[in-house]
Amino acid sequence: MTDNLFQPYALNNTIELSNRILMAPLTRCMADDDLVPTRAMADYYGRRGDAGLIVSEAVIIRPDGQGYPNTPGLFTPEQIRGWSEVTAAVHKNGGKIFAQLWHTGRVAHPHFFGGGEVLAPSAVGVEGTVPRMRELTYQTPKAASHEEIAELVKDYAQAAANAIDAGFDGVEIHGANGYLIDQFLHHDSNRRSDEYGGTPQNMARFALEVVDAVAGRIGNDRTALRISPGAYFNMAGDSRDRTVFDYLLPELEQRELAFLHIGIFDDSTEFDYLGGRASAYVRANYGKTLVGVGSYSPESASSAIDEDKFDLIAIGRPFIANPDYVARVRGGEALVPYSEDMLATLV
Template identity: 80%
Template sequence: MTASLFTPYKLNDTLTLSNKILMAPLTRCMADDDLVPTQQIADYYARRAEAGLIISEATIIRADGQGYPNTPGLFTPAQIDGWRVVTDAVHKNGGKIFAQLWHTGRVAHPHFFGGGDVLSSSAQAVEGTVPRMRELVYQTPKAATIEDIKQLVIDYAQAAANAIDAGFDGVEIHGANGYLIDQFLHHDNNRREDEYGQTPENMSRFALEVVDAVIARIGADRTALRVSPGAYFNMAGDSRDRAVFDYLLPEVAKRNLAFLHGGIFDDSMEFDYLGGSISAYLRSVYTGTLVGVGSYTAETGSAAIEANKFDLLAIGRPFIANPDYVAKVRDGEELVAYADTMLTELI
């Protein structure tokens, strides 16, 4: 039932995956106080190196991108050195690993970076408090200026170069799940009236500028993108959003990225303005390699690949509970059930 998962997959002339099972990015909040990955984190990823590709936990591109405690960065020499220990450990065990590049935008909090502005596409606050630090209430962000946006594009590209210096095989730009890039792509948060707002072309501009800048630094073959066409996390949906992604995704396809990755917790969710699930919508408008994710099992994910719903399967929480997930699926062994208590330790 899962045989289709265990054949190699050629992303491009640079990268071939040993199987079609990806480890999805999983925020663990276990970097040290300087946002440097620890030896424990290196051991954690090394134990999961049998995945065709590991996508790292979301990793912030600069200090003001932080919205959760102890999330790793890729903007200081110490952070780059820390990640090099991780990538060396994964490669020693025969694996491949991409860094997921992250700026949380309006979900950031000044507590983490010593004060200053929280940046977003518009001055629209998200309601609520910071996970794991409920005493911190979200702030109303500053609408990024044109100069702010130009600097953000530069910083994404620099973080991508830092990732390659740290030994990563490539990067996935986090453009999903209500974070900074996604905040430009949805009408709920993008209220701009300049060249970054109002029309699909304008609302897609920042995402494409980041993609192009990263490609220019490290190559399209080592660049991937994650998107959430259906707003579902820290964002309200709007039927006008579809036109934005109808424009964006064919433009992304022209860039010949390594892959496009859907951002969704459960792909059985349907969005009326997308005509169904996120993966089905992405397949209908995107022509390149597509990664499916969202509460799939190995069996249901394999069936979806065989049905041409997507090309690669990203597995999340089961990888937390089962470092040997790939071997267990291949050998037909029973999986350990995931429990939220596992989030507080690295196994």
């Protein structure tokens, strides 16, 4: 039985979801060469409007945040207009949609923004090549100055305002999966000794500054955050990371966000320094609305919600394979299996 997935859920007094199923952010690399969302993208999201909430693919807040080809932006008038077509398509079908705000930090590449420096907490790079463009090797980043950090905070807030102008119902700040904000939160990538590094309070400072700037601009009721307490993607784990999140989570709880979203590919993954799963760790240390994700079936998600492991479930790849995912699950119909060749087109 999966009946609890179809219960309405109020994020707050501003936003009520028609069900507990979220479409997870799924990078598709299908924007045009100016990083403007296309009509095909609007149709793609519109077809999935019966999700309780769609979290868009990650959207870069400014040119030097780009680390993959044809990922959409939210910093030019043309991009805002493109996204307005997407949000209109979702709303026409009765849905709600948040923009996921993104800067890739040390996994950005100058190829995408005409040259220049890659910004990160510290001058510590990652090895390897850019996905989908294997000829591009990652660069050693520059440790962001205080002035550059302040500009980044302002640009996150401006992107949030742009999202509201484009018709989004809110934003999810991407603070997970080894990208810029997450890089400040882990010792592997943050080697600073100033007020942005070294101690849990300092390492959490940038994340909280971004959250506060965005919430101050568009409201905490329209602001959400995704986090990865367990390092697992473009990041090495460190047992000291736990104390950073031990500090961060109570601070976030005080801010009355729309929700907190776990960033993990498979929630069965356990982290010794978190004492088990990332979702269990966050649930034990954060009392507000929590979104689980990571290889859940409708049945396992329903059971997890029944057991109060989280409040909402984000579904990823099955939504690529099944635009009508919610209707299929509600009707007890078989789901179309996901396959990698589905990434070639927007259906």
